[in-house]
Amino acid sequence: MGFRDDQLADKERVRALEGEVARLQAENAALKAPAPQPKARQPQLQKAYLPLGLAALACGVGAALLPLPPALRMVLVMSATLAFSLAMMLLVMRRTLLVVEPGEWLVLSGRPHRGPDGQVRGYRVVTSGRVLRMPLLESAAWMAVGPFPFEVSLSNAYSRGSRVVHLRASAAIALSSDPLYQPNAIERFLGRAPGEVVEVARQTIEGALRSVVAELSVDELQQDTPKVREKVLAELEYDLEQLGLSLVSFAIDDVAA
Numbered sequence: 001m002g003f004r005d006d007q008l009a010d011k012e013r014v015r016a017l018e019g020e021v022a023r024l025q026a027e028n029a030a031l032k033a034p035a036p037q038p039k040a041r042q043p044q045l046q047k048a049y050l051p052l053g054l055a056a057l058a059c060g061v062g063a064a065l066l067p068l069p070p071a072l073r074m075v076l077v078m079s080a081t082l083a084f085s086l087a088m089m090l091l092v093m094r095r096t097l098l099v100v101e102p103g104e105w106l107v108l109s110g111r112p113h114r115g116p117d118g119q120v121r122g123y124r125v126v127t128s129g130r131v132l133r134m135p136l137l138e139s140a141a142w143m144a145v146g147p148f149p150f151e152v153s154l155s156n157a158y159s160r161g162s163r164v165v166h167l168r169a170s171a172a173i174a175l176s177s178d179p180l181y182q183p184n185a186i187e188r189f190l191g192r193a194p195g196e197v198v199e200v201a202r203q204t205i206e207g208a209l210r211s212v213v214a215e216l217s218v219d220e221l222q223q224d225t226p227k228v229r230e231k232v233l234a235e236l237e238y239d240l241e242q243l244g245l246s247l248v249s250f251a252i253d254d255v256a257a
Helices: 002-032 043-065 070-096 182-189 194-215 218-223 225-243
Strands: 097-100 104-114 120-126 129-132 139-144 148-158 164-175 245-256
Touching: 097 104, 120 182, 139 182, 148 194, 164 182, 164 194, 164 218, 182 194, 182 225, 194 225, 194 245, 218 225, 218 245, 225 245
Parallel strands: none
Antiparallel strands: 097 129, 104 120, 104 139, 148 164, 164 245
């Protein structure tokens, strides 16, 4: 029986290692994923400026080639000029008018801007609606806000009394919408893929969990989950604020000694 139990334990360890390898491979792929790129979302403008361009061309050709009275020729020239001007204006707007959808931020860099906290920075942030990007002066970058769910697995952590604990938790984080901490998120994660945000948050939560586990006994960890969660949240608050992140949800799924 002892030999058979050892075999089963070995198989369980192999499965756990295979699962950990698969998780690390998925995280590595997420870290290598490119960050979202700027994109203009205004397709109706394209439908508008093309007909205006064709109308300007038709009026211009008619004024140049058709035998028309001077007054009518002038009307066609003015119509061509107006249509061409409107088409060019819409074309410029199509390239500079950006729409921010829910779950993302648009960061426009290149010009000084005073933020809600009163500090002047070299960018402005748009969290919703439409905005005109200043051509040549501003560059656009998108940031996914989240929430980003993930799991935290803590192995070989020492509880009070030096007993080894294995803990599994689930969490979800997002970029902070608080104006005081929003710049921290931008300066830390701008241009980075969501997988990197998740990895930083996971490491931060793992560190907080180890600190809390070291303060509590195994019985407290297993029987008083709300207390553990409260201590973890208190431990995380300052670190997440400095990263510009907010904890959307956190739950301890399993504690084993």
